[in-house]
Amino acid sequence: MTYVLQQLINAIQLGSIYALIALGYSMVYGVLRFINFAHGDIFMVGAFLSYFAALLIRRLAGSAGIPNALIFLGSMLLAMLGTALVALSIEKIAYRPLRKYRLSVVITALGMGVFLEHMTLVIVGPWRISFQPLISEKVHKVAGVSISTTQLVIIFVSILLMLILEFIVRQTKQGMAMRAISYDREAVPLMGVNVDHIVTLTFAIASCLAAAGGLLYAHAYPIIEPYMGIMVGWKAFISAVVGGIGVIRGAMLGGYILGFVEIAAGAIFPSRMRDLISFVVLMLVLLAKPTGIFGLPLRQKV
Amino acid sequence: MLRKLILLMVVLALSGIATACAPTGPAEILVGVNAELTGAIPMVGAACKNAAEMAAEEINAAGGLEIGGKKYKIKLVIADNENKPESAAAAATKLITQDKVLIHIGANASKNAIPASSVCNELQCPMISPWSTNPNTTLYKPWVFRACFIDSFQAGVNAQFGMEEFNATKGAVLFDIGSDACYYQGFFFKNTWEKLGGQIVAFETFTTGDKDFTAQLTKIKESGAEVLYVPQYYDEVPLIVKQANRLGVTEKIHIIGHDGWESPDLCKLCGADCNGLYFTTHWAVDIAGEKTQAFIKKYKEKYGVDPDSVAGLTYDAMYLFAKAAQNCGKLTGNLATDRKCIRDGLAAIKDFEGVTGTMTPTEQGDMIKSVHIVKIDCDAGVFRWYKTVQPRTFE
Numbered sequence: 001m002t003y004v005l006q007q008l009i010n011a012i013q014l015g016s017i018y019a020l021i022a023l024g025y026s027m028v029y030g031v032l033r034f035i036n037f038a039h040g041d042i043f044m045v046g047a048f049l050s051y052f053a054a055l056l057i058r059r060l061a062g063s064a065g066i067p068n069a070l071i072f073l074g075s076m077l078l079a080m081l082g083t084a085l086v087a088l089s090i091e092k093i094a095y096r097p098l099r100k101y102r103l104s105v106v107i108t109a110l111g112m113g114v115f116l117e118h119m120t121l122v123i124v125g126p127w128r129i130s131f132q133p134l135i136s137e138k139v140h141k142v143a144g145v146s147i148s149t150t151q152l153v154i155i156f157v158s159i160l161l162m163l164i165l166e167f168i169v170r171q172t173k174q175g176m177a178m179r180a181i182s183y184d185r186e187a188v189p190l191m192g193v194n195v196d197h198i199v200t201l202t203f204a205i206a207s208c209l210a211a212a213g214g215l216l217y218a219h220a221y222p223i224i225e226p227y228m229g230i231m232v233g234w235k236a237f238i239s240a241v242v243g244g245i246g247v248i249r250g251a252m253l254g255g256y257i258l259g260f261v262e263i264a265a266g267a268i269f270p271s272r273m274r275d276l277i278s279f280v281v282l283m284l285v286l287l288a289k290p291t292g293i294f295g296l297p298l299r300q301k302v
Numbered sequence: 303m304l305r306k307l308i309l310l311m312v313v314l315a316l317s318g319i320a321t322a323c324a325p326t327g328p329a330e331i332l333v334g335v336n337a338e339l340t341g342a343i344p345m346v347g348a349a350c351k352n353a354a355e356m357a358a359e360e361i362n363a364a365g366g367l368e369i370g371g372k373k374y375k376i377k378l379v380i381a382d383n384e385n386k387p388e389s390a391a392a393a394a395t396k397l398i399t400q401d402k403v404l405i406h407i408g409a410n411a412s413k414n415a416i417p418a419s420s421v422c423n424e425l426q427c428p429m430i431s432p433w434s435t436n437p438n439t440t441l442y443k444p445w446v447f448r449a450c451f452i453d454s455f456q457a458g459v460n461a462q463f464g465m466e467e468f469n470a471t472k473g474a475v476l477f478d479i480g481s482d483a484c485y486y487q488g489f490f491f492k493n494t495w496e497k498l499g500g501q502i503v504a505f506e507t508f509t510t511g512d513k514d515f516t517a518q519l520t521k522i523k524e525s526g527a528e529v530l531y532v533p534q535y536y537d538e539v540p541l542i543v544k545q546a547n548r549l550g551v552t553e554k555i556h557i558i559g560h561d562g563w564e565s566p567d568l569c570k571l572c573g574a575d576c577n578g579l580y581f582t583t584h585w586a587v588d589i590a591g592e593k594t595q596a597f598i599k600k601y602k603e604k605y606g607v608d609p610d611s612v613a614g615l616t617y618d619a620m621y622l623f624a625k626a627a628q629n630c631g632k633l634t635g636n637l638a639t640d641r642k643c644i645r646d647g648l649a650a651i652k653d654f655e656g657v658t659g660t661m662t663p664t665e666q667g668d669m670i671k672s673v674h675i676v677k678i679d680c681d682a683g684v685f686r687w688y689k690t691v692q693p694r695t696f697e
Contacts, residue, residue, distance in 0.1 A: 003524050006549070010516035126344040128537045130571040139548060146550040221513040221541055223571055225342075231511050266517030272479055272507040274517070 002144035007267045013151050013220060015259025016158035019252045020213035021236035022243065023165065024206035026251035029240070030182035031202045034095075034102060037109040040233015041116035042087050042207050046214030047224045048120060050079035051131055072134040072153075076215050080208040086116075087207035088200060096196075113233075120226040128225050131218040154216045161212055162252055165205065169248055174201055182246055242285055244292030253293060258282070331367065331374045331633075333358070333623065334381065334397030335616075336408030336418055341385025342537055345565045346410050346612050350432060351380055352605050353613040354407060357620035367624055370632030379403055383414050390414035394421040394429075402637055403427070405644055407619050410612055411535075412436035412453075412483035419446040426638065428645040430622055432615035435561065436482050440667040447648050447667040449615040449622060449658070450561070451693070453483065456582050457490035457533070459673050459691045460558055463580070464529035465500055468556050472503045474527035476518055476542065478534060480510035487533030487560055503527050515545050523551045530557045536565040540572035547575050556580075565610050569680040576678045584611035585658045586674040586687030594657040611658060618656035625651055 021043050028036045053075035061071070090112050098105040139148045169175035177193045178201075189195055217232065218224050235258060243254025258278075265277040289295070335354045338347035358376040366373040379401045381393035390409045397403045398421070406422050406429040409415045415434030422429035423443040431439055431446070435453040440446045464470060473495045477488035492502050504525040506518035519542070522530060530551070532542055539559060546552050559581035568576065587598060587608070597617060601609040609617075626647030627633075633640045654661050661669040670693045676685040 003520065006520045006523075007517060010514075010520060013516070014514055121340075126340045128342075128567065128571055130540070130573070137548070139550060141550070146548065148548040150548065222544060223513075223537065223541055228513075231513075262514075263517045267521060270505075270507075271518050271521070275509065 005145045007263055009145065009147055009151060011260045011263035012256070013154055014263060015256035016155050017213055017217050017220065018236050018239045018258050019255025020158050020161065020209050020216070021232060022239035022251040022255045023248065024210050025237050025240040026245050026248060027202050027206045030246035031178055031199055032099070034105050035109070035237065037106065038090060038112040038116060039206070039210060040229035040236065041113040042083060043210040043214050043232060044120065044226065044229030045086050045116055046079050046083040046211030047218045047228065048124065049082040050075045050211065050215040050218065051129060051224060053078035054132070054134055068134050068136060075134065076212055079211040079215055083207045083211035084204045087203050091200070091203045117226050117229070124226065128223050131222040131224050133219055133222060135219060150219050154220055157212065157216060161209060165209070165248065168205070174198065178202060238282060242282055242292055244295030247294040250292055250294030329372065329374050330377045332377050332379055332401060332403040334379050334401060334403035334406045336381050336383050336390060336393045336397060336406060338385040338410055338414065339382040343385055343411060343535055345536070345567050345610070346433065347382070349610050349613040350408060350410055350616045353601070353609065353616035354378055354620055356601060356604060357617050361624060367627055369627050369630065374633070383409050385411060385414060387413050387417045391417040391421050394418040398422065398425045398427045404637070404640060405430070405623050407432065407616065407623070410434060412439060413481050415439045416482055419443050422446055427641050428648060430619040430648070432619045433612050434483070436486055438482065443667070445645055447663055448669060449619040449656070449661070450584055450669060451671050451673055452668045453486050454490050455693065456560055456673055457487050458494040459582055460531060460560065461491050461494035461498060463675060464531065464556070464558050465495070465498055468529055470528035471500045472527045473500050474504035474506070474522045474525060474530045474555070475502065476506045476515065476522065476530060476532050478510055479507045483562065484533050491531045491533070513541060515542050516549060519546050519549050519551050522555070523549060527555055530555045532557055533560040533562065535562040536568040537571070539563055539568065540576065543572060543579070544575050561611060564685065566608050569683050572680060574680055577680050579678050580675055580688060582673050582675050583685070584674070585614055586676050586685065588684065589687045593655065597657045614658045618658050621656060622648065622651065622654060625654060
């Protein structure tokens with residue numbers, strides 16, 4: 001029983017991070033009908049920016065004795081700001097001029113991903129960087145299950161961010177516009193909504209979530225490097241598709257499903273079959289429901 | 303346009319003649335270095351490059367390598383293999399066919415050294431891998447040598463050490479099935495552990511690039527293992543150890559590792575989490591002899607960091623080559639003959655005193671040398687010598 005509980009916590013931790021990043025894929029797809037393949041690398045940029053932000057805040061604070069929680073919050077906000085700026089300039093330079101050409105914009109997205117990786121490689125070098133945790137680590141024992149403070153913070157912060165996102169999308173005008181665009185792109189401008197503004201906002205929110213994901217990921221797996229976004233990006237993309245791309249709740253669910261499937265496959269079967277089994281499960285999900293779990297059947301407009 | 307082209311060609315032709323007529327200095331020997339300068343383990347590539355350059359400078363400063371009464375200057379040709387098997391093979395091909403090196407030093411990680419060694423053997427160019435401990439690097443490849451000990455010996459030492467030191471019978475392994483060195487280490491450890499009468503209760507794997515090991519570590523904790531062998535590189539070890547600490551694995555299980563752990567970066571990345579863990583390696587700095595101390599001091603002055611064993615082994619590989627050149631006797635200028643002569647010179651080496659110990663190659667090109675077990679003390683930033691095990695087989 002403790003074993004199952006422990007694996008459950010492992011799965012929630014991994015799933016929370018996948019869900020945060022999957023949201024970015026899903027939101028951009030919902031608004032623009034295009035998959036932003038650079039999103040995994042935007043996540044990587046977020047991790048690096050939060051590393052540098054934490055260094056900066058620590059240095060500025062000096063010996064003022066600022067509590068770690070504030071440094072954590074501060075570096076998360078700074079990283080979100082920086083990552084949003086990076087993502088917005090990418091959108092403006094590389095995506096907006098090509099919005100009409102759906103294939104070309106996917107290629108520029110892939111190119112932007114490679115560009116971000118190598119840009120980071122040039123700036124920070126190939127060395128692995130150890131991320132100094134901003135959370136004072138303590139392992140709590142509850143009925144034989146080990147839960148660390150880091151794990152609790154990761155789970156708590158990502159669920160909080162998802163609730164905030166839910167609020168923005170459901171309760172604000174901008175959120176309503178986002179949903180409207182994803183429902184019918186042609187009609188929305190006729191209602192007086194500035195589509196460009198909504199696209200900008202979507203990119204900003206998506207990259208903020210990626211930045212937070214980067215910071216949390218760097219706490220869970222505290223070594224950061226320029227290529228860290230590739231695999232995580234792919235897995236988040238898969239989560240988004242499994243959950244039903246374009247649907248926000250689908251991305252959240254998809255992230256947790258992937259986390260659970262990966263951990264469960266490793267826990268039940270010999271671990272060398274982990275990826276094999278977890279991806280077979282995901283394929284089966286898609287075979288049963290090709291548009292994802294929350295995905296709506298494609299509407300063909302005549 | 304045409305006239306310009308003709309003019310350009312004339313200029314080029316003239317400059318060609320000019321270089322051909324330039325007075326030649328002392329003859330040069332080209333030595334190819336195939337190193338992991340970028341990719342997952344850049345510290346390894348940097349150490350290899352630095353040590354090779356240091357050895358070449360030393361030899362050149364002493365007037366060059368004397369072979370058959372004639373002095374030769376060493377010139378290094380350095381190629382980056384990006385820590386990818388295919389790039390390592392491509393780099394080896396380029397060094398041998400295009401740059402026409404006399405000998406090929408590198409690659410270091412086994413997954414790169416194995417394809418590179420196939421190329422060297424095929425093209426009949428002698429190769430010394432400083433750091434690759436996998437048997438397949440040299441197996442049935444008469445042109446290939448190594449400067450380090452071999453994996454079957456290292457994993458055997460680890461199994462015996464884990465059993466005796468912690469009075470354990472239940473062992474576990476966690477390793478990367480995507481990397482040659484790690485894969486063989488995992489299986490060799492299992493074989494020896496079982497041969498010595500123990501039981502492997504968890505045999506867990508992952509694939510290169512994985513960052514989350516919680517599923518496997520939870521399984522290992524549940525299995526009741528007493529010793530966990532982690533034959534991984536220094537960039538993954540901190541992730542594994544930190545997650546193990548978080549999950550409470552290390553309360554009952556002793557983690558031990560292999561020579562891939564040794565790098566000044568291990569403590570930078572792992573910090574206090576790695577304190578008190580043991581691993582096997584090529585040298586122990588705190589019991590090093592005079593020659594080794596001198597090397598360490600010089601390296602540190604030159605590059606500002608402590609050398610790791612890759613640096614020591616590359617330095618030894620360069621001097622193994624120098625020794626082989628002397629054994630060879632003379633160079634003819636015909637590359638194929640000279641390469642053969644260097645190969646035979648390497649095979650003829652006996653009791654070579656290097657900075658990483660005394661070594662003699664076997665028929666297969668593997669070095670017979672001792673292995674050291676060190677204990678990590680990251681607070682002091684050192685790996686302390688714990689034990690030395692003399693060469694033997696665990697068959």
